[in-house]
Amino acid sequence: MYYVISDTHFGHEKMYIDNGRSPGFENTIIHNTQNTVGEGDVLIHLGDVTFYNEAFWTRQFCECHKAKNWLVKGNHDGKSDNWYLDHGFDFVARRFQTKMFGKKLLFTHIPEEGLTDVTNIHGHLHNDEHRAGQYQLNENNVLVQIESTLGPVSLQKLLGM
16 A cells, blocks of 8 residues: 655644644654554655654654655755665655556645646645645645644545545
């Protein structure tokens, strides 16, 4: 199975000040990840993994399950690709495109606008009000909204399958 998560922002207290998360949200995300993904799965993180205490939180997240960890770097993921590979990720990119379930899929952190022939799986927006109106999105944009799940969601569910 493929699972997707985005904008975990481990160690970022602004997430409970501005985005409605409870203090300790990091442990909830880790718990939900442990109970969702398993060995043989792939967990695609769409960026903004941590904000403070990067090494600690990246290790906590990557080691809390047995799935493969893929990272699409976000605007807060400022370490080198090798740093993320050394701290538990198996694959690191700024974006990648593939075909799954008969669909062309583009995985990014920030949404891409005006797409017609590919489905863009992205994060960055957090919820419907965060950065509202900054992007001209259409039905080909699929937001991974961690505020509603506090954990990973299956790619098939995201795609309505």
